[in-house]
Amino acid sequence: MIKRGLAAALGLLMACSMAACGGKGDVETTQAPESVNVTEAESEPQETEGTPTGERVIAPEMPEYVSAFDLSDISEYVELGEYRGIEVTAMDTEVTDEDVEAELKAQVENAAPAYEEVTEGTVAEGDVANIDFEGKVDGEVFQGGTGSDFNLTIGSGQFISGFEEGLVGKKIGDTVVLDLSFPEDYSLNPDLAGKPVEFTVKINYVQGEAIPNELDDAFVERTTNGQYGTVDEYRAYMKKEMSESRVEDARVGKINGAWEKVEANATFKKEAEELIQYNYDSQLYQVESMVSAYGMTIEEYVSAMGTTQEQFEKDIREYAEQSARWQLLVRAIVEAEGLEPTDEEYASGLERLAGETGSTAEALKSNYTEIMLRDILRQEAVQDFLEETAVEVPAKEDQAASEENGQ
Numbered sequence: 001m002i003k004r005g006l007a008a009a010l011g012l013l014m015a016c017s018m019a020a021c022g023g024k025g026d027v028e029t030t031q032a033p034e035s036v037n038v039t040e041a042e043s044e045p046q047e048t049e050g051t052p053t054g055e056r057v058i059a060p061e062m063p064e065y066v067s068a069f070d071l072s073d074i075s076e077y078v079e080l081g082e083y084r085g086i087e088v089t090a091m092d093t094e095v096t097d098e099d100v101e102a103e104l105k106a107q108v109e110n111a112a113p114a115y116e117e118v119t120e121g122t123v124a125e126g127d128v129a130n131i132d133f134e135g136k137v138d139g140e141v142f143q144g145g146t147g148s149d150f151n152l153t154i155g156s157g158q159f160i161s162g163f164e165e166g167l168v169g170k171k172i173g174d175t176v177v178l179d180l181s182f183p184e185d186y187s188l189n190p191d192l193a194g195k196p197v198e199f200t201v202k203i204n205y206v207q208g209e210a211i212p213n214e215l216d217d218a219f220v221e222r223t224t225n226g227q228y229g230t231v232d233e234y235r236a237y238m239k240k241e242m243s244e245s246r247v248e249d250a251r252v253g254k255i256n257g258a259w260e261k262v263e264a265n266a267t268f269k270k271e272a273e274e275l276i277q278y279n280y281d282s283q284l285y286q287v288e289s290m291v292s293a294y295g296m297t298i299e300e301y302v303s304a305m306g307t308t309q310e311q312f313e314k315d316i317r318e319y320a321e322q323s324a325r326w327q328l329l330v331r332a333i334v335e336a337e338g339l340e341p342t343d344e345e346y347a348s349g350l351e352r353l354a355g356e357t358g359s360t361a362e363a364l365k366s367n368y369t370e371i372m373l374r375d376i377l378r379q380e381a382v383q384d385f386l387e388e389t390a391v392e393v394p395a396k397e398d399q400a401a402s403e404e405n406g407q
Helices: 012-021 038-043 097-110 217-223 231-265 273-293 298-304 309-337 343-357 361-367 370-389 395-404
Strands: 087-089 114-118 128-137 140-153 175-181 196-211 391-393
Touching (some): 140 196, 217 231, 309 370, 361 370
Antiparallel strands (some): 114 196, 175 196
């Protein structure tokens, strides 16, 4: 159940619907000349002119939001069972020195390889040269033609012909100007095909011998970008981080454990079809919007996922029904416990949500309906209620209580 904040609401489907309302930030990338426009196109969905068959994919419209609070008497749909003082298994939050050492050992084992930086001599075939480069066509920098701190294996053929060859024999530390031309059949960017190009390349260093990864001050400084200078400093930091993480995991586990029992104890009298249909439509909208951004049809997506259309629709339906049950339960608890946010609580809640997202309360009110924002605050109120009222018991005691209740 835990999904706090603006990107979350009553169940995952509401999160999907809200994400669909938001904007998308711009991403600026640089890449090697041979891969102009390829990495960027793969990493961020673009508006597409059409599918491989030439047929443009249009995502359906986002359905109008439906809240459990739009329904009539909630007692027609659900009857709460036991929901106060729910017993949940207490999670161990202690972090031992052995736990910390195990985590540090794993970080060393999984760390990316590091190499000495050779700053003298010349570049040779087979070297891995670290370079900064800038390409210009007709005196103008072109998209994808710049890069910095780029590791290039000389002779790999990663760049256009003449680029890597032009660095062989050059002194490390020098700046080299390469006058080249793109291939006539340059398919990665036909607009550049056959055009002269000038690359200015700074050779920063050449990779030397591998540096063994071991837990020492040098490893810590390197892998934390200088944030920590000694093993002892980093060990203390990791213990603090691991402790805070376990406390948060325990908090979330407590709420989710209580929520599972609240749901199991409740009696669902009839399905809220309007709510289920909205959840279904909003999830379908989210999926179709995503696949259309990549130039795919929903059929292609289903096939790529290794499932069938029938199973795909069945999964969405089951998810929509589950989400509806959660939404009904939230409303039932809000009404039973008087958790409806006051106008003052609503206003302060918006300010908090705005702060969490780097937005403003006015922007939230412009982008989302009041009922959606209130539903987020209602869910958070229920989560806080469960956290306050649930009772943590040792594992054996909780297990015995569950067996006694037939759960």
